[in-house]
Amino acid sequence: MATEDLLSEVRDLIAERRDRGIHGLANRLGPSEWADVVPRLDPSEVAVLLEWLPEAEIAELLEELDPAAAAAILRLLSRDEAADLLEAMDPDDATDVMEEFASGEAEQLLIEMEPAEAAEIRELLAYPADTAGGRMTPAFVAVAPDLRADQAIAALRRVAEEAETLYYVYVIDPAERLLGVLSLHNLVLTRPETPVRSLMIADAVRVRADADQETAARLLTDHNLLAVPVVDEADRLLGIITQDDVADVLEEEATEDIERLGGSQPLETPYRLAGVALLVRRRIGWLLFLFVAGLLTSQVLEAFEETLDTVDALTLFLPLIIGIGGNVGSQTVTTLVRAIALGEVQLRDVGWVLGKEMAVGLAVGLIMGLGALLRVGFAQGSAIGIVVGATIVCVTLWSTTVAAVLPLVLRRLRIDPAVVSAPLITTLVDATGLLIYMVIAGLVLEQI
Amino acid sequence: MATEDLLSEVRDLIAERRDRGIHGLANRLGPSEWADVVPRLDPSEVAVLLEWLPEAEIAELLEELDPAAAAAILRLLSRDEAADLLEAMDPDDATDVMEEFASGEAEQLLIEMEPAEAAEIRELLAYPADTAGGRMTPAFVAVAPDLRADQAIAALRRVAEEAETLYYVYVIDPAERLLGVLSLHNLVLTRPETPVRSLMIADAVRVRADADQETAARLLTDHNLLAVPVVDEADRLLGIITQDDVADVLEEEATEDIERLGGSQPLETPYRLAGVALLVRRRIGWLLFLFVAGLLTSQVLEAFEETLDTVDALTLFLPLIIGIGGNVGSQTVTTLVRAIALGEVQLRDVGWVLGKEMAVGLAVGLIMGLGALLRVGFAQGSAIGIVVGATIVCVTLWSTTVAAVLPLVLRRLRIDPAVVSAPLITTLVDATGLLIYMVIAGLVLEQI
Numbered sequence: 075m076a077t078e079d080l081l082s083e084v085r086d087l088i089a090e091r092r093d094r095g096i097h098g099l100a101n102r103l104g105p106s107e108w109a110d111v112v113p114r115l116d117p118s119e120v121a122v123l124l125e126w127l128p129e130a131e132i133a134e135l136l137e138e139l140d141p142a143a144a145a146a147i148l149r150l151l152s153r154d155e156a157a158d159l160l161e162a163m164d165p166d167d168a169t170d171v172m173e174e175f176a177s178g179e180a181e182q183l184l185i186e187m188e189p190a191e192a193a194e195i196r197e198l199l200a201y202p203a204d205t206a207g208g209r210m211t212p213a214f215v216a217v218a219p220d221l222r223a224d225q226a227i228a229a230l231r232r233v234a235e236e237a238e239t240l241y242y243v244y245v246i247d248p249a250e251r252l253l254g255v256l257s258l259h260n261l262v263l264t265r266p267e268t269p270v271r272s273l274m275i276a277d278a279v280r281v282r283a284d285a286d287q288e289t290a291a292r293l294l295t296d297h298n299l300l301a302v303p304v305v306d307e308a309d310r311l312l313g314i315i316t317q318d319d320v321a322d323v324l325e326e327e328a329t330e331d332i333e334r335l336g337g338s339q340p341l342e343t344p345y346r347l348a349g350v351a352l353l354v355r356r357r358i359g360w361l362l363f364l365f366v367a368g369l370l371t372s373q374v375l376e377a378f379e380e381t382l383d384t385v386d387a388l389t390l391f392l393p394l395i396i397g398i399g400g401n402v403g404s405q406t407v408t409t410l411v412r413a414i415a416l417g418e419v420q421l422r423d424v425g426w427v428l429g430k431e432m433a434v435g436l437a438v439g440l441i442m443g444l445g446a447l448l449r450v451g452f453a454q455g456s457a458i459g460i461v462v463g464a465t466i467v468c469v470t471l472w473s474t475t476v477a478a479v480l481p482l483v484l485r486r487l488r489i490d491p492a493v494v495s496a497p498l499i500t501t502l503v504d505a506t507g508l509l510i511y512m513v514i515a516g517l518v519l520e521q522i
Numbered sequence: 523m524a525t526e527d528l529l530s531e532v533r534d535l536i537a538e539r540r541d542r543g544i545h546g547l548a549n550r551l552g553p554s555e556w557a558d559v560v561p562r563l564d565p566s567e568v569a570v571l572l573e574w575l576p577e578a579e580i581a582e583l584l585e586e587l588d589p590a591a592a593a594a595i596l597r598l599l600s601r602d603e604a605a606d607l608l609e610a611m612d613p614d615d616a617t618d619v620m621e622e623f624a625s626g627e628a629e630q631l632l633i634e635m636e637p638a639e640a641a642e643i644r645e646l647l648a649y650p651a652d653t654a655g656g657r658m659t660p661a662f663v664a665v666a667p668d669l670r671a672d673q674a675i676a677a678l679r680r681v682a683e684e685a686e687t688l689y690y691v692y693v694i695d696p697a698e699r700l701l702g703v704l705s706l707h708n709l710v711l712t713r714p715e716t717p718v719r720s721l722m723i724a725d726a727v728r729v730r731a732d733a734d735q736e737t738a739a740r741l742l743t744d745h746n747l748l749a750v751p752v753v754d755e756a757d758r759l760l761g762i763i764t765q766d767d768v769a770d771v772l773e774e775e776a777t778e779d780i781e782r783l784g785g786s787q788p789l790e791t792p793y794r795l796a797g798v799a800l801l802v803r804r805r806i807g808w809l810l811f812l813f814v815a816g817l818l819t820s821q822v823l824e825a826f827e828e829t830l831d832t833v834d835a836l837t838l839f840l841p842l843i844i845g846i847g848g849n850v851g852s853q854t855v856t857t858l859v860r861a862i863a864l865g866e867v868q869l870r871d872v873g874w875v876l877g878k879e880m881a882v883g884l885a886v887g888l889i890m891g892l893g894a895l896l897r898v899g900f901a902q903g904s905a906i907g908i909v910v911g912a913t914i915v916c917v918t919l920w921s922t923t924v925a926a927v928l929p930l931v932l933r934r935l936r937i938d939p940a941v942v943s944a945p946l947i948t949t950l951v952d953a954t955g956l957l958i959y960m961v962i963a964g965l966v967l968e969q970i
Contacts, residue, residue, distance in 0.1 A: 078870070109744075110865075138744075231711050240707040241689055241748075259688045262710050263679050295769040296557075296586075300689075300748065317765045321743040324769055328776035329860050332783065336856025336944060337849055345861035350881045357853050358886050364849050365890050369897065371841035382837060389830060389837050393819035393844050393952050400848065401785055401812050401945040405805050408784025412777050413793035417558070422526065433798045438806050442813050449817065496784060496944040497849040504841050 081111050088115075088122045097126065109138035112147070113346060121150050133162035136171065142347050145174035157186035165191070166211035166313075169198040198313075206290040207283030209323065210304040210313030216244040217270055219253055224266035230258070239316050242301050245274045250310045252303055254278050280305050283312055290315050291323040292417075331415055334490065335408055337364070337497035364497055370505040371396075378512040381519075387454045388515055391462050392508065398442060399469040399507040400500030406431050406477035407499050414481060414491050421486040428478050435474030439467040461515045468514065469507040476502060529559050536563075536570045545574065557586035560595070561794060569598050581610035584619065590791045593622035605634035613639070614659035614761075617646040646761075654738040655731030657771065658752040658761030664692040665718055667701055672714035678706070687764050689748050693722045698758045700751055702726050728753050731760055738763050739771040740865075779863055782938065783856055785812070785945035812945055818953040819844075826960040829967075835902045836963055839910050840956065846890060847917040847955040848948030854879050854925035855947050859939050862929060869934040876926050883922030887915040909963045916962065917955040924950060 080103075087099065112120060112135065124132060124147070136144040136159060148156040148171065160168045160183060172180050172195055180199075184192045194212055201207025215233055217226050230240055243261065245253045254274030264273060280303045281290045294302050294317060301314045330340040339356040341348050348356075375382065375392075382389055410427065413419040419427060443463040451459020477499050481491035528551075535547065560568060560583065572580060572595070584592040584607060596604040596619065608616045608631060620628050620643055628647075632640045642660055649655025663681055665674050678688055691709065693701045702722030712721060728751045729738045742750050742765060749762045778788040787804045789796050796804075823830065823840075830837055858875065861867040867875060891911040899907020925947050929939035 078868075227710060230707075258706060258710065259678075262675060262706065291769075295766070298766045300765065317748065317768075318743070318746045320765075321739075321768055321772055324772050325776070325864065328773070328780075329864070332776075332780055332856050332860045335780065335783065336852050338853045338857060341857070344864075344866055345857060346866050350878055350885065353857075353878070353882045354885045357850075357882065358889060361846070361849055361853075361886055361890060362893070365842075365846060365893060368842045368845045371845070372838040375838045375841070379834065379838075383834065386827065386831065389840075390820040390823045390827075392837075392840050393823070393956065394813075394816045396841050396845075397816045397819070397949055397952055398809070398813060400948060401809055402805075404784050404943075404945050405786045405809075408780050409786060409789070409793060409801075412780045416773065416777070416792075418792055418794050420526075430798055430801065434801045434805065437798065437802045438809055441806060442809060445810070445813060495852075497852050500848060500948070501845055504845055508841065 080107065081114055084111055084115070084123070085119065088119045091122065108135045112139065113143045113344075117146075117150060120147055124151065129158065129162060133159050137163055137167040140344050140347070141167075141170040141174050142343050144171045146347075153182060153186050157183050160195070161187055161191045164211055164213060165194040165198060166209065166213075166319075169195050169208075170203065172199060173203055201283055204287050205283065206281045206285045206287055206304050206315060207312065209287045209290060209315050209319050210283070211316070212313045214244055214301075214303070214311070214314040215240065215242075216246045216250075216311060219245050219247070219269070219271040219274070221270045222266065223261050223264050223268045223270065223273065226261055226270050230261075239301050239314070242299075242314070243270075244278075244303055244311055244314075245270055246311050249308075252278065252280060252305055252309055252311045255303065278303065280309075281315070282307070287315075287319075287323050288327050291320045291327075294320050295324075327415070331411065331492040334492035335411060335495050337361075337495040360495070360497065364501045367501045368504065371508055374505050374508045374512065378508075378516075381512055381515055385458070385515065385519060387458045388461070388511075390454075391450065391458075392511070394446075395462065395465055395469060395511050396500075396504045396507045398466055399473040399503035400496075402435060402438065402470045403473035403477040403499035403503050404496035406435075406474045407481060407494055407496060410478060410481050411491050411494065414485055419482070421482050424479065424482050427482065428475065431474045431478035432471060435471045436467070439470030442470065443467040457519060461511075461518045464518070465507075465511045465514050468510050469503065472506065472510065473499070473503045528555065529562055532559055532563070532571070533567065536567045539570065556583045560587065561591045561792075565594075565598060568595055572599065577606065577610060581607050585611050585615040588792050588795070589615075589618040589622050590795050592619045594795070601630060601634050605631050608643070609635055609639045612659055612661060613642040613646060614657065614661075614767075617643050617656070618651065620647060621651055649731055652735050653731065654729045654733045654735055654752050654763060655760065657735045657738065657763050657767050658731070659764070660761045662692055662749070662751070662759070662762040663688065663690075664694045664698075664759060667693050667695070667717070667719040667722070669718045670714065671709050671712050671716045671718065671721065674704075674709055674718050678709075687749050687762070690762070691718075692726075692751055692759055692762075693718055694759050697756075700726065700728060700753055700757055700759045703751065726751065728757075729763070730755070735763075735767075735771050736775050739768045739775075742768050743772075775863070779859065779940040782940035783859060783943050785809075785943040808943070808945065812949045815949045816952065819956055822953050822956045822960065826956075826964075829960055829963055833906070833963065833967060835906045836909070836959075838902075839898065839906075840959070842894075843910065843913055843917060843959050844948075844952045844955045846914055847921040847951035848944075850883060850886065850918045851921035851925040851947035851951050852944035854883075854922045855929060855942055855944060858926060859929050859942065862933055862939050867930070869930050872927065872930050875930065876923065879922045879926035880919060883919045884915070887918030890918065891915040905967060909959075909966045912966070913955075913959045913962050916958050917951065920954065920958065921947070921951045 136147065184196065215230060217229055226243060241258045243256050247253055254276045255278040256270065256274040260273050279293055279297050281293055283304050283306055290302055301316045303311055304313045304315060306312055333340045337360050339359060341356055443466040446466050447459045447463030450462045481494045484494060485491045584595065596607065632644065663678060665677055674691060689706045691704050695701055702724045703726040704718065704722040708721050727741055727745050729741055731752050731754055738750055749764045751759055752761045752763060754760055781788045785808050787807060789804055858867065891914040894914050895907045895911030898910045929942045932942060933939045
């Protein structure tokens, strides 16, 4: 793998302290390739590397890294060097890194920085990281509505170095309220004297700074935009969120959903950087809850101890039956939680969702139930075969029903449906599945 | 919710066949808003709507819809009307829709289309849908290297209508080989007589047409590009993949991983459009495999029937113990599969991953084991308490170990690690967990 080769090459160069080799490599590699390699180096290796890379290169590298990894690198440096690098970074990325520091540390870095850059970061720090305001950058281009196209291009030329995107130009009034937006290609392909006002799209899509970052990302995606403007409650333009943030936001949200579905609280940091203590904290809560819920199964079994004692063979299929209930429920809940996250399904759809899932549950239940009837009936006699087979059909149907309804109801209660994890459904169905098993056993075996 | 209100508004207008209202709405809504509403309408309602919307609007709407939903709409129309709409769509989106038709149907539509548009789609159909070639559009702008900047802008002006993005201009030689790329803003901000060759970036990032679509998406994201050029084996420029595809690709891949982790095969179609038969087909394979694996649990219990008969209380905690093993394994496997998908972890990391997961497993195992020792020891006597507590520690440790190693090994074997679903780990740990339980019970109870 290319990254692996690169990693060993960099390691060798660092070990032998071959300056010229590193400079050659620095010219060859882009920031994203460095970003693949650097988190895998030891801190001592990173320290050597930083001495050799030019400052602009390091700033770009820090922008590409996960904020936690970037913060770890800044901690290797003097406060003065760290502040210089933060100044050289895009303000939205610098803010994300700043959030990784304790507030005392962050304040000392801000004091060390140039006042203008520090002020931008202070403003961005006011918004929680997962809101549109927390994602935005103030590096946008804005012009007055009565400029002409050629004047606007001249204005662009002046800020070309600092702006994060030049493809959209925002039009604002003297109170900084957003009037509209125009594309660079509109400016270029029109006559030079055309006023900006007549080129702009007046009812431009915008997002409030306090909106969820996922809302902003979906706006960009749904409308095929390169950037979306972020405004305050008075419609004043505060910043923009650009396309390069969308992939980050969508991946972050998918990662959180996957971790929740697996029964953990989201780590909110790359797995590589998560220590044992953090992993334990994120996992133990649900485990203890599920542990207490799981104790119910022993109470169900205790209540039916007599049945189990009389018919020994019933015990043998306890794990199989609750396992099937868990598997079926896990399939339904993951598919459905994802469909809800993508906006395909809402509470008002509960009718057809339930119908569909119950039909699927019945079908797979009948197939497995028939298999169990034959296999178990052959080994343990037809009565036990009928009990196990019938239980599997009922448990499957019950499990798909719970797994179909619960996420939709939670969504309605404004709880993230991804908290209905596969382990939660499995545990819920464990106790009730045993109850179904014992009741069916009682009914069938009484008859014989 | 806004979509809900919109849906009822559209439904009412259609029911009352109020033409003017629909026209008003058509002016007000963007294609992505239509795309939210249309899949929820009945086919008869869609048919009425299509009569009223202008053709260009319908084509844009079809581009926004999931291909399966777009194909369903085209089936409501005459072949002639469908062909006209496909011509009006971006060729890459039209190709995705075409792939939803049986090859006979698709051929008839292609015959009905204008030869130029049909030829573009035929070319794109040659690439599998999940490759870079299957995602690309041929609607890019390419110029010769000896053009001057102002000539290149004039060339842009001529193709402005058809191109999917105007922000990147590709430079090709007479054999159509990719020489470099330049940004629109480079063209605009330079002197008019500058030759294109001296503006372009020569070693532009590119992707082969047969590469995975996820590779292309990550290239765009990692290098912060608005589009990436797709080339054949001779480096000839075939098309481009634009930013608006990236979000689709990343969401598709995350959805597949989530469905696999839940123990299903990926649906590859929106949940809303997946019928019961499809859902059953995608789920039953793993269920039957897990069912057969689950039968192992009954064999383990059968082998230890004597122990279970002698000490009744052991039966009561069977479901609790295997439930805990499943929960812990599910947490580890989902976190790790996601870290692998994001490229954070590879097989060479197996050492520290295993160390970390085993440490976490031991910590949460000790917490739950201590809880069980107290709770179960109080209710059933200290011997059973010790057995259950010790088993929980061992099962937790074992489960995290299996869940940490298996995805990495599969990745190494070039199997998608997401097939190691939560249900698979749960089932694997069920039988082995019972074995651990019975062995510990034998050891401890013998002593007493």
